Amino acid sequence: MNSSIGEVPPEWLEEIINLSAERIVVVNRDGIILYINPAYCEFLGTSVQNAIGRHVKDVIDNTRMHLVAETGQAELAAVQPINGSEMIANRFPLIVDGELVGALGTVMFRNPEEWMVYQSKIQSLIKELKYYKRRVEKELKSKYSFADLIGNSPDFLNAKMLAERVAGSRSAVLLTGESGTGKELFAHALHHNSGRAAYPFVPINCASIPEQLLESELFGYEEGAFTGAKKGGKKGLIQTAGNGTMFLDEIGDMPLAMQGKLLRALQEKEIQQVGGQKTIPVDVRVIAATHRNLEEMVKKGQFRQDLYYRLNVIKIDIPPLRKRREDIELLAVNLLKKLEKRFHRRGIEISKELIRRLENHDWPGNIRELENVLERAINVLDGRVLKVAHLPLYLREPYEQAYTVVGGKLREPHGKPQIAPLRTALAETEKSLLLEALAVANGDKLEAAKLLQISKTSFYDKCKNHGIKSNER
């Protein structure tokens, strides 16, 4: 073994030992003391000269050093009464060149009180660690089951029944449907009902991760792979999903170069980190989703055919809300219950007129749009009944009396103006515009960002700030 200890002047060694452990003793296999430091001797009421060469049992009360030197079994943090004090002792077998030659004993803490102080510090760190571990685990658990998928219309029930049937399979699933139809919810439920439920569910939004970062996010990287790479490297999301499910949302937005790398990983069931040489085996189930027409994209050369076949083993098409209008009332009632919990409200009712209005809308943003509309309505609700007047402008008739936010003023239906705080008014207007852009763009976020003349990243950030779900990772 290479060691630089020879470089240290021999006269320093004893001081180094004294500094590294307050009290220290070394015995040979027969339990004879070969070394003991002055600090230990002082505590024992003896001297170094007196102790060296004697059996350890004759020098230290209640010692077990000779036993450790015989058995080779370490004893850590053992309470040992010495000279009337409870000490915390560590006893290690000394193994040199593979052979047990004796034992090393250290007394870490002078008394249990000192140990308690250390312990309570470590204990609180362990508690903190456990807390964060639980949080991360919770984040990576699927949050929804099939019971959370609301709807009784025939097309929706068909999709749900197919999903329930294939949940336990190892095969890849491709979820198709417009934005906001519930593809991510289906993915959660599929994972929840599979044999992988105890392992992570890792959603990855292929559209929201900048292209240059996607590879290192998916595959991870080794230390020093590129400038700015974290020390120790970083585990990729595919590895994080180990034994669990990886949900590749907006797969149609994955750049072609990455599609090739992903296909290789899925076929070979192993990955290579960016800047790394070794192959890491991975076992993940893939659920992919898109609102795009992948077949068309394959024809146009925008999506790899081989990857399409690999992902499209089981295809589940989720119908848009306008094709299941009969579910709107049921959905609105259920979403309202969810929102009531979030906003700590109770007993809110929905007027029949409002339900009719909701049923007549085309919902380009689907259930996400419905959820946002109801959330907005709760925010401007003063009584207990949600009415058409609480809907955003684009869902109302132009002549209807309504709550509006105009020039920073919240206007009630009967016309009495109320001043709304500027920040609230601006935020409300921004949120409305984001939703309207999404609605006009048929839920296509890239298109919505273009309409608003802002970047895709800024659009995602704003959606996130307003709780408009954009599945960012």
Ligand SMILES: Nc1ncnc2c1ncn2[C@@H]1O[C@H](COP(=O)(O)OP(=O)(O)OP(=O)(O)O)[C@@H](O)[C@H]1O
């Ligand atoms: N069947 C349903 N029952 C109850 N809530 C639903 C249902 N479908 C969707 N939702 C709710 O609608 C919102 C949008 O759903 P989700 O994010 O799953 O849609 P998506 O199709 O994945 O959207 P995108 O393509 O934009 O990522 C979520 O808040 C979800 O909880």
